[in-house]
Amino acid sequence: MLRIKKLTKRFGDNVAVNAATLDVDKPCMIGIIGRSGAGKSTLLRMINRLTDASAGEILFQDRDVTQLKGRDKRAWQADCAMIFQQFNLVPRMDVVSNVLHGTLNRHSTLATMFNLFPMDEVHRAIDILDRLGIAEHAPKRAEALSGGQQQRVAIARALMQDPKIILADEPIASLDPMNAQVVMQALRRIHEEDGRTVVANLHTLDTARRYCDRVVGMRDGRIVFDGLPEQLTTGVAREIYGADASFSEEATSTEIDTLDATQKALMEAEATI
């Protein structure tokens, strides 16, 4: 289905993604982990074609996505929804309108200029919102919603695209643990119920372990691990994160139940000082 071959991205001298190769042959939920700057975002952005690759190929159903231009490229983007850490909604527009943006690719420019979306799509948007449990916020402005709700609007926008793949770039990084859980569960449910492939950048191991079928580890632009969640031992994690022996996995945790209290408190103390 999705095959990434020696995909590389250079920013000047800096190689953000270095000959990444990945093969996804059936719909599954993939978590990409790695520390900051490892190239996770760049990889996803290349798949969505928000960023052009420097070298390599991305094949989707045997078509090279990296070569697409203009209309074809936009059609691919419509097939491959993206969810961002900062939600990237239009805060001043209402929730339904934001969700409807997922259909932009299907409509003529003129109709969209005047915000004229067909009514049945409006209804479908509300259905999707309902599925994500936020239908009652439909007429509100996006900016009036909490972070977790906004992220669900973003997911709704993605679903509105009716995409073949959903890419999620640290979808829960700016959310608190409770909202994070809601959002991750929504993504998982979408994968399970609709059978869509979900690729999510995650910055915590336990989230990856808990929700993903497959985990990919990146370090310095390279894919250094690709396997089942169970294979992700502390040793492997240390390698991915390039940490020394003092590395404690929980330091990255945001799961509600697995917190080690003292550890957490100390961490926070550090953060606020």
Add this chain to the structure above:
Amino acid sequence: MLRIKKLTKRFGDNVAVNAATLDVDKPCMIGIIGRSGAGKSTLLRMINRLTDASAGEILFQDRDVTQLKGRDKRAWQADCAMIFQQFNLVPRMDVVSNVLHGTLNRHSTLATMFNLFPMDEVHRAIDILDRLGIAEHAPKRAEALSGGQQQRVAIARALMQDPKIILADEPIASLDPMNAQVVMQALRRIHEEDGRTVVANLHTLDTARRYCDRVVGMRDGRIVFDGLPEQLTTGVAREIYGADASFSEEATSTEIDTLDATQKALMEAEATI
């Protein structure tokens, strides 16, 4: 020394402090506890004359403080230092200047305009900062310091006033556990070493128990408890906090070692949602 008689403060229909009576006859460290809205802040602000009382008296060495006006009132404020939850420093000014503000009452406006603080006061300010362990930050801007350091600057400013009483309104509420400990210890030390009376609003029982000689409990503007820390049983605490049997003392704790992990995490989750 300090005698408060039937002190009352009304905000419209709302009685924030209701006939509070308190007698402090020798320097000690008093903790005032009570849930949000109980009237703790209002009480301290009335003592410092930041807020005018509606009725009642505050006698300090047999002089009625509530009747003071203009210069006398400011002189009393100089005698009665206040420490705030949010530090209330001048963020864009350097630390020494902030500490020197403690002497403003002694200087003319004109002198302060031209920064004509006597040099020995500048040196005393640095000595005080040194005593609180933050002398090396003296030339930095206050805003460049961490919360705990800023609160210590605030304490230094209070000490600079050479006050008879120090009032502290939830001095550690916006600090993380580590800094909270440093600040409370500093206050305790000041009380012990200088023999000054310290009155501190606290929002956690265990802090009050640990650092205070005497604990006052407020509820709905009334003083409902006044006794030794040891007398503060869970039953009494429940009454002060108006909580039912599900009340768990630790829910209010900020002490590093007594945290119940799940409880805390949930609380935080709630707070951020």
Add this chain to the structure above:
Amino acid sequence: DEISEFRIGILGGENAQDRLNNNECLREYTEKALGVETKLFAPADYDGVIQGLLGGTIDMAWLGASGYAKTYLSDPEAVEPVLVKVNTDGGYGYYSIGFARKDSGITSLDDMKGKTFGFGDPNSTSGYLIPSIEIPAATGATMESGDYFGDVKFTGGHEQTIVAVNNGDVDGGVTWADGLGDWEDGFQSGALRRAVDAGLVDMNDMVMIWQSEPIPEGPVVIRKSLPTEVKAKMTKLWDNLSEKDRECFYGVAAGEAKSFDPITHDAYEIIIEARKLKSN
């Protein structure tokens, strides 16, 4: 060639709305005579009307002599003079009057040496052009600040000059008067008379320090490119106004006068020369 509207410009010197009101009857007559919509415009200063005539947005106006000269020098093909106001005594001249405060002790131009002198509007004949030529001839020095006078200023207009002198803001200034009647009244007509009537100055407090040669009254001009027939109609209308409607004539002529009589460009050659002289 047809015109779709006719626009008459009115010079400053009086309240804008008063000017419009005084000329309202003229507007109505014009509308009747030409059969097109007629509008009055009263820009703030002399230049406003002149620019309108040059740009073809104003068709007819009663200019000062210097103003006409400016129009002519900018574009000789823009307008032609057709009529001039004739005074009750049959002449068509007035004077530039130099004056000062009595208590300043100034009684003549000689006393003005080293003092501050005030002109009016740069485009005024009596308030600038003529005195700026005749006074240097009398004093034998230029009008540059610091040469004969200590300082030479433009106050902006006749009214401002009078106030400036009265206030001691300038020591002496020039404005216009018809030279008839008494000094105490501020003459029969002119800027001084208006100020007296308004209770603004008491002429007992003022002295005259200088008077110019007679200045030709400014012409009523009409745009050359208008259809001949329109020009003829309008000329006739103004020409006959004094007989046709005395009240209206009084308003348009801004006071008592005999009538508007025909005049040609030649009468202003001398002013044009004077103005050329002042352009560096």
Add this chain to the structure above:
Amino acid sequence: MTDLSAGTPGVDQIKADYSEMTRRKRVYGGILLIVFVALMAAGFRTADDRNAGSFVDGWHRIFDYPTEVLSEAWEKIGALPENLVTFFPALVETLNIAAASTLIGTIAGTFLALMSTRGMAMWPALIPLFRRIADICRAIPEIVIALVLIFVLGGGPVPAMIAIAIHTAGALGKLFSEVNENASLKPVEGLHSVGANWSQRMYLGVIPQVGPNYVSYALLRFEINIRASAILGFVGAGGLGYELRNSMSWGQGRYDQAAAIFLLLFVTIVVVDQLSGLLRDRLTHGFEKGARA
């Protein structure tokens, strides 16, 4: 804020409501657009009608006047340096009017702002009074005050300076009080608690917070005031505007002077604009850096 709230309306209801809202929005939007277009068109027609010349007849003549001025100025290009020197003192006067009035207006505006901000005002009861004073100072165009003052004080730079200072005080008073509203009252309260008097609280607690913004606004005002002082010259307040009006009004024969004065004025405005832009940038930028540190 959770979604668990009971009694949520059914999805169908939401759909109906939302469709209704969308329709209403479209109708309102359409009406608004029509009203706006109609207003613009009607306004333009009225203005065109009440103007001496019409837009259609005049637009091809817009370069007549500049051409006339520039061609004469070009002919007499040799006189330019001399003209520039001649009118330089007038430029200095204009700049002085602007600078002095900005300075005085800033001081007065600071006072007005402190007096009309909740939590800072010395007499809280008088806040509305000081607000209205600022509003009125701001609402009167400078030219009105200047003309009245010229009547009393005579022509020259002082009436202009006073007029601009009054307007500046009003304008800055409003802007400053908005800045003040964003300032934290915590330091003020802190200073209050040590027994500082009002002026000490303002000087130490408020001014350091708002200072950079104040300076930035004052600089902006300085730019505006240079123009204002040049304009007031047109009505007799001296400076470059006075010279410019005299030479423009005389017209042909002195257009070289007009061009020289205009050049001086324009260059000054652009230079001050750029400099103050740079300075303001630095101020706000430096401010942010300070906050981050």
Add this chain to the structure above:
Amino acid sequence: MSTFATDLSIDELKAEADRLFSRKRLVNFGMPALMLAYLAYVFFAFDVAGLAGRANWENGKTLVADSYSYKTHVARDNRNGEVSVSIEGERKGTYPDGQAPDWVALGATTVIDLEDGHVVRFGPETVEYDIPGYGTVRATPTRSAGVQPELPAGEVPDWINVSKNRMAITTDAGRLTVTRNRSEVFRYFTGWELFWFTLDSPYYGKSPSQLAGLAASGEAGSILNDFWTNKMWRHQDVAWAIFETILMAFLGTLGAGMIALSMAFLATRNFNPLKSVRFLTRRVFDFVRGVDALIWTVVLARAFGPGPLTGALAILVTDTGTFGKIFSEALENVDQKQIEGVQSTGANAPQRYRFGMIPQVTPVLLSQLLYFLESNTRSATVIGAITGGGIGLLLTQAIITQKDWEEVAYYIILIILMVMLMDWFSGWLRRRLIQGETSPKRKRAKVAQAV
């Protein structure tokens, strides 16, 4: 950021603090000193001291007094003996022949009662003025011998100004001037006389309740008409003038907004990759902004003549520069995240702008536009004063001709009200159109920054 030890000892810290404080003191003394020095320089450069001496406070008093009072002229033409009574000495305020207010008794000898014992008599030959506490002043104006005053014995007080041909007496009760041709009495009253109706209107002098009664009986239209066409105060013209002023501001501002918006894209990095075009557009903005609206008025007056259109176009040209600058900055500062979000769904360029950018910049643009609407009302007043028309022209002319200060006061009040109204209106519209502002204060501050 935690407290790591530095190698500075306490004494070194103190020395450092000493230096810090001396530096601060230098600044604290230096800044005010500089300001004072500059103000002192300006004081001398502008000759403020001399000005204070020259200032004519009498004028100030006249102005203030006149702005809330009016005078009635009783004038006798000494050549033909006719007496006329007029308000403010204006033709349109003249009482019809044979009529006069009740303090003037017309007749062979006209008796004018100025109250408090002050009485002026215009006799066939002689003018008499009884001044309580001084005596009676007589003057006989003749063509040949001038004005012959007869004053009570003693020194002539300074409120009497006599010369051969003229006598002027100014008292608190009024003013008398006698010249050879004319004798005239001014009596001052408080109020804005004839504000509602002129003397020739049948409604002059009627009380509000009388007027209400008449209005009820079907004369409302004619009452309104008489008020509207009042020749003295010209309410109709004033209303038109105000309208013209607002019209100039409205057309100029919104026209500039539309032009600037389309041009701003040219000056923006994210929409126009051509550096040269960007540079050029920006310089055009700078130029039209730098040349003030007033200069544009003068330039455009040649092409369009006097009138509101010229004023509107002048505002339009200047503000195109200002808006161009502000808008292009707003466009450059858009939050890229939103655009990216829309882009990731496969939206094309126009759609990205429509949804990613327009919602972001609209509030900024709109609030700028509305803010300028108010400030341009003021500019339009000034521009009108120079050439355009409108209330500005009325005002400056009234000030320059310096007689009707009550009209000046009227216009000033109207202008202030107009500007405040526009301020309120634009604020109201801003709140309505940009509803749900997350932080109104921050936005307002931003707006202000641009002005």
